[in-house]
Amino acid sequence: MLRRSPDLWLFLLVAFGLSWLFALPLWLSDEPTGTLMFTVIGVAMMFTPTLGVLAVRLYDRRFGDPATGREWAARTGLSSGGSRGRVFALVALAWFGIPALVVAAIALSAAFGLLSVDLREFSLFRASLAAAPGGPPPVEAGILVVTQAMSMVLVVPLVNSVAAFGEEWGWRGWLLPRLMPLGTWRALLASGVIWGLWHFPLTLRGYNYPELGAWAAPMFVVFCVAFGALLGWLRLYSGSVWPAVVGHGSLNSSAGLVLLVGDAADPPVFFVAGITGLVGSVLLAVVSALLFKYRPVERPVLVGAA
Numbered sequence: 001m002l003r004r005s006p007d008l009w010l011f012l013l014v015a016f017g018l019s020w021l022f023a024l025p026l027w028l029s030d031e032p033t034g035t036l037m038f039t040v041i042g043v044a045m046m047f048t049p050t051l052g053v054l055a056v057r058l059y060d061r062r063f064g065d066p067a068t069g070r071e072w073a074a075r076t077g078l079s080s081g082g083s084r085g086r087v088f089a090l091v092a093l094a095w096f097g098i099p100a101l102v103v104a105a106i107a108l109s110a111a112f113g114l115l116s117v118d119l120r121e122f123s124l125f126r127a128s129l130a131a132a133p134g135g136p137p138p139v140e141a142g143i144l145v146v147t148q149a150m151s152m153v154l155v156v157p158l159v160n161s162v163a164a165f166g167e168e169w170g171w172r173g174w175l176l177p178r179l180m181p182l183g184t185w186r187a188l189l190a191s192g193v194i195w196g197l198w199h200f201p202l203t204l205r206g207y208n209y210p211e212l213g214a215w216a217a218p219m220f221v222v223f224c225v226a227f228g229a230l231l232g233w234l235r236l237y238s239g240s241v242w243p244a245v246v247g248h249g250s251l252n253s254s255a256g257l258v259l260l261v262g263d264a265a266d267p268p269v270f271f272v273a274g275i276t277g278l279v280g281s282v283l284l285a286v287v288s289a290l291l292f293k294y295r296p297v298e299r300p301v302l303v304g305a306a
Contacts, residue, residue, distance in 0.1 A: 007056045008178060015052035015170055016198055019045045023201030033207050042202055046163045049170020049198075056174065077173035081239020090238045094247030099153045099254040101287065105280040106258050109273035115258070116266035124262035145260045152254045161249030165241075168231070168248050171195050173241035176232050184236075184297065192228035196221030209271040219271050226281040227251065229288035236297040251275070 022044050031037050053076060065072070073079060080087045109115035118124065122145050129144070171191060179187035199207070200217050208223075209216035234243035258274040272278050 007059060010059055011049075011052040011056050011170070011174065011178075012194070013052075014055045015049045018048040018051060019198055020201050022048065026201070026205065033202075033205060033210060038202075038207075042207075043163050045201070047166035049168075049175075050166045053170050053174045075177070076169065077177075077235060077239070077241030077244075078169075079240060083239070087238050087240045087242055090234055090243035091246045094234055094243045095157055095250050096153070098247050098250040099257070101280075101283060102251070102254045102257050102275045105275040105277075105283050106261065106273075108283065109258075109268075109277070109279045112279070114277075114279060115268055115273035116263035117261045118263040119261060122260065123264035124267060125260050127264040128259065148260055149257060152257060153250075156253035157246060157250040159249075160252045161245050164248035164252065165245045167195075168235075168241050168245045171228070172231050172235040172244040176235060184292070188229045188232045189225060191232065192225030193221060195228050196224035199224070208276055211269060212271055216271070220276075222278075223276050223281050223284075226284040226288065230284050230291070233288055233291045233295075233297070237291075237295060 022041055025031070026038060026041055029037075057072060060067070060072075067075070074081075106115065106117070110117050122142065125145055171194075175194065176187055176191045179190050181187075182190060196203075196217075199220055203209075203217040203220045204214050206213050206216045207220075209219055212219060231244040231247055234247055235241055255275050258268050262268050268274060270277055274280055275284075
């Protein structure tokens, strides 16, 4: 059983309270999604779980936690988890495996007739270029698609991992191990739901699924549970938070691949198609289940007393 402890509530209070505080200007100004202000606030929100972890650390030290800084850092996933080779291998798997799942979700969506793709003219990408300030650049669209795709897979994940760390040290580094006394699957479900609820300041405004409006919020909880299970396996199997950090950064970088290959005449329905849609959520859930079955977690790391 999971003991009741102020540290859990302190973490949630800081992470959730600050996320709503940071997002308050979006609600007061009725700022639409896709603007610079929305993006900046979204990135700032990503660091609120880390602030929650730091608040817990201050609380623990105030009330006599004997763990040294090095021991506490290891418990929250900042170390190599006892095997640097495994951590490096899983970092590479997350970096390149997540984009492979993004491509698979696009292919499955197209195969089931849930997504129209245009691999000849890249009409949806052309339309976005035409709508950009200054008009389309004097470069062939196909060349730009290849350049963008390579950047999304090879370069941008590293950049995005900086902000992803702000979330992952909280959700997978501290929270998931803290919930492990519930049992692995209950802990994954609970942490995934909490992660999805934390996004409400943005998703209630239609973030990620603009066609759904406020219904985007519960839809994104489904995705967070599925993707959170995969990130959770990376964290628990490696004993380190870094593979989950890179996996999160890689997903944030490559999820937009669907916009490069979409058809302007029949644009993607994001809550159905692609990695963040229902197709992607099912794919992520299946992959996560297979990983836990065939590469089970040997020694789940625990944070705090049970």
